[in-house]
Amino acid sequence: MIHIINKRLYILLGLVLVVNCAFAQQQSAASAAVNLALPQVWEKAVQYNRSIQIQQLRVQSSDEEIKDAKAERLPDIKAEGEYAYVSNMPMFENGIFHTPTQYPVLHTYYKVGADAYFNLYAGGKTDLKIAEQKTIRQIKEEQKNLTVSEIKLRASGYFLDLQRSIIFKQLMLNNIAEQEKQLERIKQLQKNGVVLKSDVLRAELQLSKQKLTLTTIENDIAIANQKLNIMIGQPDELVVNPINTTSADSLGSKSYADYLADANGHSFQNKISEQETNLRRLQLKDVKANLSPKIGLFANYAYSYPQIQFFPYGGYLYGLGMAGVSASFPISAFYHNKHKVKASEIEVRAQEVEHEDTQDNVRQQVNEAYLRYKEALNRIDVAQTNIKQAAENSRIINNTYFNQTSLVTDLLEANTQLLQTRFDLASAQITAQMQYYKLQEVIGNL
DSSP, X not given: OHHHHXXXXXXXXXXXXXXHHHHHHHHHHHHOEEEEEHHHHHHHHHHHOHHXXXXXXXXXXXXXXHXXXXXXTSOEEEEEEEEEEOOOEEEOTTOTTSOOEEEOOOOEEEEEEEEEEEEEESTTHHHHHHHHHHHHHHHHHHHHHHHHHHHHHHHHHHHHHHHHHHHHHHXXXXXXXXXXXXXXHHHHHHHTTSSOHHHHHHHXXXXXXXXXXXXXXXXXXXXXXXXXXXXXXXXXXXEEEEEOOOOGGGSOOOOHHHHHHHHHHHOHXXXXXXXXXXXXXXXXXXHHGGGSOEEEEEEEEEEEESBOSXXXXXXXXXXXXXXXXXXXOOTTHHHHSHHHHHHHHHHHHHHHHHHHHHHHHHHHHHHHHHHHHHHHHHHHHHHHHHHHHHHHXXXXXXHHHHTTSSXXXXXXXXXXXXXXXXXXXXXXXXXXXXXXXXXXXXXXXX
């Protein structure tokens, strides 16, 4: 009995330990935090993202397709065998409605042999196919690069959203602390009978609104943190502390012409469209090659039984082989291939027009991203000026209110304006960074 009780105690203790360990791990995961800079976020996002993994697999598939196309230069070799049972051979000498005469035959037939063909010339179709597969490989490589750039831009958005919310939170905490001190001064004036109770109520109402806004900001931080964790393949509970190694002032700026030149040389959209145009041209050459003669070497050898290919026939095994040059010319291709060539030429022209349209779109995207970036930089200068003006206005109103020469509404409005200008500056700095990365993504440098 005692043994059974001890055994149950051990089991209970084991369960308690397991639960405690699980709880401790959960608490550890919930409290874990990591400092990450944007390049580290990019690295993790690229490593984890499944769309990039799919594109990489497609590139590897294209490598194998190129090898397969090159393998067509090797000779075609084939081995074959055949075995059959031959039926009797009735001869209807007096018609099918009369009894035939049966002639004896050898009922066993078999054949074993091999043949080979080596292409010498077929209009360059093998080289064209290799060139086509290499072009397809370049297209898939650029598609992978485009996907990587898009993922980096999305990761930048999540990272900067988180950073902006954290800045907003700190600004709000500082402002709440200031407003609490200010509220105490107003309450003291109210106790001394200098101001009315309504002044205290209005100040308390504004402070309450700011605390509610702080809750909203904290929720924004949690949402942005989870989005970023999902993007970089980390647990949802991990707290990411964004490290800003790049400021808006250090990003630099070039002229629109320079950015446009970079886009013409590096834009992934342009490169994909250009390679697709080259592919259409190679396909047109491949269709035209259908009119070319085909020349090749061939050889075959086979063992057969019985010998029924040449007269006189014989019931014995024999071997026969041939080797030589094979040549053919598709005369029917003159009228069969005409419409195929015309259709392929139209596809080339359509792709050229599409490439021109892609260039127009890229140019428009560069112009828009460039103007938005310059606009964001200008907003930073305006926001910095507004902060100075709002701070001075807040100082003046603060002095006049506590000297009883202005209303509490003026004081609260001045406080709100100062906080808003600080928000505007932080938002402008984050927006400038985001617009810069958007510009880099468009020109193919992200």
